[in-house]
Amino acid sequence: MLDTRGVLAVVCTRALRMGENRRVPVTPTFPEATPRASDGLDAVCAAAVPAAQAAARDVADPGTVGEHLGAVAEGQRVVTHFFACTAKGYRGWRWSVSVARAPRARHATVSEVVLIPGPESVLPPVWVPWAERIAPGDLGAADALPYRADDPYLEAGFAPATDGDTTGGEALGWELGLGRARVLSPEGRDAAATRWYLGDRGPAAAEAVNATAACTSCGYWLPLAGGLRQLFGVCANEWSPSDGRVVSLDHGCGAHSETDVERPEPQALPVPVLDETVHEAVVLAPRTAAPAVAEAPVEGGAPVEDTPDENATPQP
Numbered sequence: 001m002l003d004t005r006g007v008l009a010v011v012c013t014r015a016l017r018m019g020e021n022r023r024v025p026v027t028p029t030f031p032e033a034t035p036r037a038s039d040g041l042d043a044v045c046a047a048a049v050p051a052a053q054a055a056a057r058d059v060a061d062p063g064t065v066g067e068h069l070g071a072v073a074e075g076q077r078v079v080t081h082f083f084a085c086t087a088k089g090y091r092g093w094r095w096s097v098s099v100a101r102a103p104r105a106r107h108a109t110v111s112e113v114v115l116i117p118g119p120e121s122v123l124p125p126v127w128v129p130w131a132e133r134i135a136p137g138d139l140g141a142a143d144a145l146p147y148r149a150d151d152p153y154l155e156a157g158f159a160p161a162t163d164g165d166t167t168g169g170e171a172l173g174w175e176l177g178l179g180r181a182r183v184l185s186p187e188g189r190d191a192a193a194t195r196w197y198l199g200d201r202g203p204a205a206a207e208a209v210n211a212t213a214a215c216t217s218c219g220y221w222l223p224l225a226g227g228l229r230q231l232f233g234v235c236a237n238e239w240s241p242s243d244g245r246v247v248s249l250d251h252g253c254g255a256h257s258e259t260d261v262e263r264p265e266p267q268a269l270p271v272p273v274l275d276e277t278v279h280e281a282v283v284l285a286p287r288t289a290a291p292a293v294a295e296a297p298v299e300g301g302a303p304v305e306d307t308p309d310e311n312a313t314p315q316p
């Protein structure tokens, strides 16, 4: 129970899980009328409205302290005044200013200024501990879940060999290859099998519906150990979208080891046709001038002219 000086009482009977958060019940006790001495308020403190309003304006954003909504007695010579909060996004919130007076003092002084929600305020959901809020798929690489001693999906992994002989029971567990304090309970097995079968590696998955054969006849299917092997195995085909995942016997995919695709004979292409009746103008980039090359002097006389290539094709 959260009790804000008798103004608001928030009651939470149990911690809710994520998605179950309900509207927070509040008990408004804001007086509507201007306080009077007959209300049990200290007259000096009740009259200190201007001082209380000035104190609220000192801490609030400019122009966000509204009208005086009322006052309540917190104790002897202690009064809390409420002012409307007019800031955007704070609908229903109120500035709460407590003033107090020393015995025989003629002036009240400000003790506290806080912003508190009212019955119309928009409030966050009740806080839920992280351990209860986290859901499957939320766990990050560096996260760790808290230990659950009463996990219904687990049960003791071994039993004492004789009454009171837990050492022997543990040794027996190791002998059987268990070696774990807890193993999956029947309830945990049922939940896992249901989740897997109805999930995206069961018979209703898109690739299973379109597959021509099921996992049960596939060479890449590795059956699980224990009772779950009757229905589930692990896909060990790197070409399959289910590689490394638990798949049901009636799942399937296009990478099944025994299925094939139709291989049509290649069709011969027709002989290419050269169309010489039309021509197509091709725009070429302008040719850049080749850099001048100095002729090397020819030893023993004039340079030798190029001799025509006898094998060259005559140009038109």
Ligand code: SF4
Pocket: 213, 214, 215, 218, 219, 220, 221, 234, 235, 236, 237, 240, 242, 243, 247, 251, 252, 253, 254, 255, 256, 257
């Ligand atoms: S390759 Fe396809 S058919 Fe074979 S086990 Fe994996 S998912 Fe099943």
